[in-house]
Amino acid sequence: MSRLFRIAIDGPAASGKSTTAKLLAKKLGFGYIDSGAMYRAVTLKCLDQGVPITDTQKVQDIAHHAKIRFPSLGTVELDGKDVSTAIRTSRIVQNISPIASNPGVRATLANQQRSLAHANDPAWSGFKHKNTEKIRGVVMDGRDIGTVILPDAELKVFIVAEPHVRAQRRYDELKEKNSLAQGETVEAIAQDLEARDEADRTRKVSPLKKAKDAIELDTSHKTIDEQVSAIEKLVYDRL
Ligand SMILES: Nc1ncnc2c1ncn2[C@@H]1O[C@H](COP(=O)(O)OP(=O)(O)O)[C@@H](O)[C@H]1O
Ligand SMILES: Nc1ccn([C@@H]2O[C@H](COP(=O)(O)OP(=O)(O)O)[C@@H](O)[C@H]2O)c(=O)n1
Numbered sequence: 001m002s003r004l005f006r007i008a009i010d011g012p013a014a015s016g017k018s019t020t021a022k023l024l025a026k027k028l029g030f031g032y033i034d035s036g037a038m039y040r041a042v043t044l045k046c047l048d049q050g051v052p053i054t055d056t057q058k059v060q061d062i063a064h065h066a067k068i069r070f071p072s073l074g075t076v077e078l079d080g081k082d083v084s085t086a087i088r089t090s091r092i093v094q095n096i097s098p099i100a101s102n103p104g105v106r107a108t109l110a111n112q113q114r115s116l117a118h119a120n121d122p123a124w125s126g127f128k129h130k131n132t133e134k135i136r137g138v139v140m141d142g143r144d145i146g147t148v149i150l151p152d153a154e155l156k157v158f159i160v161a162e163p164h165v166r167a168q169r170r171y172d173e174l175k176e177k178n179s180l181a182q183g184e185t186v187e188a189i190a191q192d193l194e195a196r197d198e199a200d201r202t203r204k205v206s207p208l209k210k211a212k213d214a215i216e217l218d219t220s221h222k223t224i225d226e227q228v229s230a231i232e233k234l235v236y237d238r239l
Contacts, residue, residue, distance in 0.1 A: 002126070002133070002134040002135075002136055003129075003133055003134070003135050003136070004120070004136060004137055004154075005030075005135050005136070005137035005154045005155070005235065005238075005239075006117060006137050006138050006140070006150050006153040006154050006155075007021075007024070007030070007137065007138070007139040007140070007153060007154070007155045007156075007157070007231070007235065008140055008141075008145035008146035008149070008150045008153040008155070008156045008157070008211070008214075009021050009139065009140070009141040009142075009145065009156075009157050009158075009159060009231075010141070010142060010143055010144070010145050010146050010147070010156070010157075010158050010159070010208065010209075010210070010211070010214065011143075011158050011159035011160055011208075012160060012166070012193070012197045012200070012208065013093075013166065013170075013193045013196050013197055013200075014161075014166040014167070014169055014170040014173075014193055015159045015160050015161045015166055015219060016159050016161060016169075016219040016224070016227060017036075017141040017142075017159050018034055018036070018141055019224055020141075020159065020219075020224070020227050020228055020231065021034070021139045021140070021141040022034075022073060022074055022139075023224065023228045024139050024228050024231055024232060025073065025138075025139040026073060027228065027232060028126070028127055028135075028137070028139075028232070028235065029124060029125040029126045029127050029136075030124055030126065030136070030137045030138050030139050031116075031117075031119075031121055031123070031124040031137070031138040031139070032070070032073055032074070032138070032139050032140075033070065033113060033116050033117060033138060033139070033140040033141075034070065034074075034076065034140075034141060034142075035109070035113050035140060035141065035142030035143075035145060035149070036141070036142055036143075037068075037070075037076045037087060038068050038109045038112070038113070039096055039099060039100050039105075039109065040076075040087035040088075040092050040093075040096065041066060041068050041076060041078040041083055041087055042059070042062060042063045042066055042068075042099055042105060042109070043087075043092050043095050043096045043099050044078065044083055044086055044087050044092055045062050045066050045078060045079075046058075046059055046062050046095075046099065047091070047092075047095060049062065053095050053098045053099055054098050056102055056104065057104075059098075059099055059102050059104075059105060060102060060104030060105055060108070063099075063102075063104065063105040063108045063109065064104075064108050066078060066079065067079050067080070068112070070116075085177065085179070088174075088177065088179055089174075089179050089181070090174070090179075090180075090181050090184060090189075090192065091181070093192060093196060094192065096196070097195075097196060097199040097200070097203075100143075100199075100200065100203070101199065101203040101204070101205060103204075103205045106205050106206055110148065110149055110206075113140065113142075113145075113149050114149060114150075116138075116140075117138050117140060117149070117150060120136065124136050124137070124138065129239050135239065137154070143200050143206070143207075143208040144206035144207070144208070144209075146158070146210075146211035146213075146214050147206070147209055147211045148206045151211070154238060155215075155231075155234055155235060155238055156211050156213055156214035156215065157214060157215050157216075157217055157231055157234070158210040158211070158214040158215070158216045158217070159216075159217050159219055159227070160216060160217070160218050160219070160220075161218060161219045161220045162220045163190060163193065163194065164190065165219075165220045166190075166193055167186050167187075167189045167190035167193055168186055170189050170193065171184075171185075171186045171189050174189075215234060217230060217231070
């Protein structure tokens with residue numbers, strides 16, 4: 001016997017969603033779908049092809065023809081090329097908000113996200129529960145997963161953290177990857193996160209919002225291990 005268990009993780013920028021989602025997926029043998037990476041990939045393609053991010057129709061066409069894949073845990077491919085690092089720069093997030101609020105882009109990516117979540121990929125080995133039932137599933141993170149993409153997910157978590165903690169973590173991450181733009185400071189990153197969260201919260205289509213039945217998890221004073229274990233426990237509680 002096999003049962004499907006879908007975990008929706010939403011929250012503001014740099015709150016710890018993808019780190020937690022990836023480790024949780026690894027622990028449970030679940031698939032991991034990084035929906036933010038898909039918006040980042042569409043943004044990268046627009047910038048590379050010189051398509052103005054405010055040209056609604058052209059951006060929709062780009063999204064429609066972009067072939068985005070997740071060949072392994074944490075890697076992202078765009079049109080056959082590994083873009084895992086290229087999509088993580090500040091240039092991408094500074095241009096992403098008009099693309100994420102484009103209804104045609106959202107419709108295209110939403111379809112792909114739902115079919116990825118239903119793919120039941122054989123690589124998602126899952127785990128045995130109480131020695132009988134096989135639990136297989138997926139962890140998906142983003143802004144609208146619990147509200148729009150998987151409204152009937154078996155578990156919804158809304159991850160938050162204090163703004164200065166998120167800015168410092170994102171700064172450290174970019175520094176470590178040598179992806180900091182020249183002269184980029186923690187303050188500049190804090191401003192970017194705030195502007196992006198505001199745009200995500202106030203857009204008309206699929207805004208960033210905690211689903212009514214989501215459980216809030218504040219990671220400000222938690223270690224990564226603690227936040228992964230907290231969600232893992234919620235999974236077992238629900239089974
Ligand atoms: N509890 C934590 N303690 C320290 N660093 C963390 C913690 N949670 C996440 N991070 C780090 O913060 C950064 C942002 O986390 P990330 O998972 O990318 O956030 P999101 O997906 O919400 O944007 C990453 O570099 C990650 O390693
Ligand atoms: N489900 C999603 C995921 C991301 N996004 C958009 O994509 C941007 C980047 O998402 P992300 O999760 O990669 O960003 P970070 O939280 O890692 O900074 C967000 O600021 C949103 O504008 C969205 O609109 N809907």
